[in-house]
Amino acid sequence: MRLTRRGAGTLAGAVVLLALGVGAGYPLLVVVGAMALGAVAAALAVAGRKPRVEVIRELYPDRVERDGRAVLTLRVHNPGTRRQGGFTAVDRVGEDRVSVAVRSLAPGAEQPYLNEVPTGRRGRHDVGPLTLFRADALGLGRSELSLGGTATLWVYPRTHPVGAVAGGLPLHHHDGEATETSPRGSLDLREVRPYVPGDEVRHLHWKATARTGQVMIRDYADPHQPRFTVLLDDRREVTAPEFEEAVELAASLVVAAVKADHRCRLVTPGGVDVGTPSGADAVQRYLEELCVVTRTRGAGLPLVPGVLARAGGGTLVVLSSAVTVSADDRAALVGLRPRYGGVVLVVGLSGAAPEVPGVRVLRAANAVDAIRQWQAVIA
Structure with a gap:
């Protein structure tokens, strides 16, 4: 008190x-x-009397798109034999506060309360701890009690329906030494290697097994498996509104590509480099990364990181701002052009559209406008 x-x-x-x-x-x-x-x-x-109650807090869902609906449920129970006076329950959600006015409870009574959680800011937000406040009518005194731990609310960037573009690797890319990054899964034989737990039994190579005395298995590769790479400009020179639209666009494109069974990669100048095969887990992995990505604080970073200079195949989409794409950045994009089946640069309306030979440049007011133009590109 x-x-x-x-x-x-x-x-x-x-x-x-x-x-x-x-x-x-x-x-x-x-x-x-x-x-x-x-x-x-x-x-x-x-x-002066602190609330003597039991509170169960539930957050559902704990993963939602920006401006989506998430509900915080409080079940307040009075386990005592005396009536409990009313109080205020306050939960912290990131930088926001969610308040619930709890009415007085009879002995043994329980009352549920529902409250919507603010989801207007993308990010990974801690929810809690829950704090119970009791004050007098004039606001002269107050007592507080903290209960429970914290939960996590993931606010993903919004995703919009968008088509995926196909773009594979050159034929017979798997010839030569096998690498761990080579795509697997088709009927083109990649190599014959010893069996490891988790391999498909139907791919056993019986002749090699009999000849070597150990279980051998066929490992396959798909030279035409589509690939899709997104380069998201997270340099501090990009304005906050343009960056949020770029994150929203990146989420839409990557999710569409993963659902189309493409091998995807997300790269930023600031050091983010996420590459996963397709599947439901890949969608969550990319959305979590795009949920927490922020603009870097370092200055003078090049748009194209070194990891892309050694990569290639499929389609490369660069999301940046027209005013931040320098002459060196344009030269780096030109250098990447032979390594990819197609390169598309998407910039905002601020500044003049950069001219990059061999690169398709789209100017868009926001993510929705960029997706509309993207649909025309892949049609």
């Missing part, structure tokens, strides 16, 4: 009024001072 600023000021004023009233002989000041002192005493009596 503690006095608020208003309560401390009221207490100090009451003491001053009582002292002046008694010292100068003004009964009115004494009465006013006594009333103020009585209000502080009443606040201590009302707010």
